[in-house]
Amino acid sequence: MKAYRFAVGWLAGIAPTVALANSAYNMREGVTDISQQVYDLHMTIFLICCVIGVVVFAAMFWAIIHHRKSKGVAPAQFHESTKVEILWTAIPFVILIAMAVPATKTLIAMEDASKADITIKITGSQWKWHYEYMGEGVDYYSVIATPQDQIADKAEKGEHYLLEVDKPLVIPTGKKVRFLMTSDDVIHSWWVPDFAVKKDANPGFINEAWTRVNEEGTYRGQCAELCGKDHGFMPVVVEAVSPESFDTWLSDKKAEKQQAAAASAALLDQTLSKEELMTEGEKVYMAYCAACHQPTGMGLPGVFPALKGSKVVLGPINDHIDVILHGRPGTAMQSFAKQLSIKQIAGVVTFKRNSWGNDTGDVVQPSQVQARLDADKEAGQ
Numbered sequence: 001m002k003a004y005r006f007a008v009g010w011l012a013g014i015a016p017t018v019a020l021a022n023s024a025y026n027m028r029e030g031v032t033d034i035s036q037q038v039y040d041l042h043m044t045i046f047l048i049c050c051v052i053g054v055v056v057f058a059a060m061f062w063a064i065i066h067h068r069k070s071k072g073v074a075p076a077q078f079h080e081s082t083k084v085e086i087l088w089t090a091i092p093f094v095i096l097i098a099m100a101v102p103a104t105k106t107l108i109a110m111e112d113a114s115k116a117d118i119t120i121k122i123t124g125s126q127w128k129w130h131y132e133y134m135g136e137g138v139d140y141y142s143v144i145a146t147p148q149d150q151i152a153d154k155a156e157k158g159e160h161y162l163l164e165v166d167k168p169l170v171i172p173t174g175k176k177v178r179f180l181m182t183s184d185d186v187i188h189s190w191w192v193p194d195f196a197v198k199k200d201a202n203p204g205f206i207n208e209a210w211t212r213v214n215e216e217g218t219y220r221g222q223c224a225e226l227c228g229k230d231h232g233f234m235p236v237v238v239e240a241v242s243p244e245s246f247d248t249w250l251s252d253k254k255a256e257k258q259q260a261a262a263a264s265a266a267l268l269d270q271t272l273s274k275e276e277l278m279t280e281g282e283k284v285y286m287a288y289c290a291a292c293h294q295p296t297g298m299g300l301p302g303v304f305p306a307l308k309g310s311k312v313v314l315g316p317i318n319d320h321i322d323v324i325l326h327g328r329p330g331t332a333m334q335s336f337a338k339q340l341s342i343k344q345i346a347g348v349v350t351f352k353r354n355s356w357g358n359d360t361g362d363v364v365q366p367s368q369v370q371a372r373l374d375a376d377k378e379a380g381q
Contacts, residue, residue, distance in 0.1 A: 027193075028194065030193065030194045030196050031214055031219065032213055032214060034106075034110055034196050034211070035194060035196035037109065038106060038110075038196045040102075041102055041106050044099075045099055045103075048095065048098070048099065052095070111208075113179075113208045113210040115176065116177065116210060117172075117175040117177065118133070118172070118175060118176075118177045118178065119133075119177075119178045119179075120132065120169070120177060120180070121134055121181075122179055122190055123182055123183060123184055124181075124183040124184065124185075124188030124190065124201040124223065124227070124234075125184040125185060126185050126186065126227060126228050126230070126234075126332055126334065127144070127223075127228065127231070127233050128141050128142060128143045129190070129234070130142075130184075131169050136250060136254070137257070138257065140167050140253075141167070142165045142168065142169065142237070143287055143288065144162065144165055144233045144234065145165050145166045146158070146162050146163075146233075148286055148290055148295055152295075162235060163235045164237065165235055165236075165237045166287070168238060168239045169237070169239070170238075170239045170241060170246060170249050171211075171238060171239075171241075172240070172241060172242065172243040172246035172247075173213050173214065173241065173242060173243065174212065174214070174243065175212065176212045177210060177211050177212065177213075178209075178210045179197070179199065179209045179210060179211075181199050181206065181208070181209065182202065182204075182206050183201040184334065185334065186203065187202050188200070188201040188225050188227050189201065189224040189225035190221070190223070190224075190236060191221045191222060191224040192211075192219055192238055193221060194219045195213065195221075196211075197209050197210075198224055213240040216240050216241055216242060217239075217240055218237065218238070218239050218240075219238045219239075219240065220238075221235070221236040221237075221238075222235045222236055223236070228332070229303065230291050260341065263343075264341055264342050264343070264366070267342060267343055267366040267367070268366065268367045268370055269367075271365060272343075272346070272363075272366070274350065274363045276347075277350040277363060278347070278351050279347075280346075280347030281346075281348040281349070281351025282347075282351050282355075284340065284344045284347055284351070285348050285351055288336065288339070288340070288348075289348065292304040293307050296308075296356065307355075307356065307358075308356040308357060309357075309358070310358075313353055313360075314360060317349070317353075317362060317364060317368065320349055320353070321364070321368065321369055321372050324345050325337045325369075325372060325376070326376075342366040342369040342373070345366075345369045346365055346368065346369050349364045349369075350362065
């Protein structure tokens with residue numbers, strides 16, 4: 001597998017750019033043992049193809065030059081030669097075997113997700129990722145964090161344009177991390193090039209993948225499947241940290257979840273001001289709703305309905321809350337019951353009912369959202 005390293009120097013003389021491991025014209029080596037194996041396999045096959053090309057073209061041009069008609073060379077006659085037939089069958093066969101052996105070893109290693117230290121369930125949704133640390137009681141959604149002003153070309157684009165999220169996936173270095181991948185709606189594909197991990201997330205199915213990251217750092221990828229209109233706004237960001245830092249982070253996330261539950265319970269006895277709810281609602285709307293319904297609330301005709309003047313937004317408050325909680329089956333409107341807190345839902349409902357000229361004057365409190373959730377539990381939903 002390492003044979004290509006000897007030949008790189010020779011190849012660099014005729015193709016200096018492709019011989020560079022980290023060149024923009026070549027695949028990256030990555031930060032895992034598997035990604036290095038994939039890179040080595042790629043270079044091995046590449047060099048075999050280069051050697052074949054050089055030999056074939058050298059023989060062809062030598063024959064053209066030395067056996068040309070002007071020299072009066074008579075063509076050789078060897079039709080139905082058993083030796084030639086055996087030769088041009090055996091040589092490709094040997095080459096294919098030489099390619100197949102390391103390729104098979106690498107593919108088997110890539111699919112072996114056994115004996116994992118950590119298992120993380122990854123669920124794709126239009127257009128975000130849900131990460132659940134199995135057996136730890138920690139889960140959250142990861143949503144694109146690129147500002148809408150950059151997407152709309154109203155501000156200068158940042159260094160990681162469309163490749164930044166609010167909550168990255170955090171994993172420890174030196175540990176085998178197993179991924180279980182599925183989807184809530186359409187087919188997605190979770191792809192991080194530095195890990196050599198690219199696996200489809202199919203609704204109704206569970207696919208497996210794994211990684212063991214050797215170096216701490218932030219690694220970026222994206223959904224690699226055409227999953228809908230905003231396919232390009234579904235990035236993947238992974239932070240690999242030391243095992244000690246990971247244990248601390250996991251403990252903090254568990255405490256954060258408990259604090260959030262306590263804060264939600266405390267909100268049930270509070271009456272929030274319209275201004276506070278509108279501020280909270282605008283943040284939620286721009287992060288979760290604006291991609292479809294647009295920052296102006298006008299939607300996309302024939303694709304996503306407008307919220308300005310909407311019958312749902314201007315209709316009964318409980319019906320509006322239910323749409324946010326449960327979504328609309330058969331449409332891109334998904335359920336946000338597990339994605340947003342009762343304060344965030346109260347805020348975004350209030351914001352929608354008082355923006356873009358709707359001006360209903362309605363103020364929705366977190367207690368009203370909790371009442372709908374309680375009603376759902378009683379109804380068995």
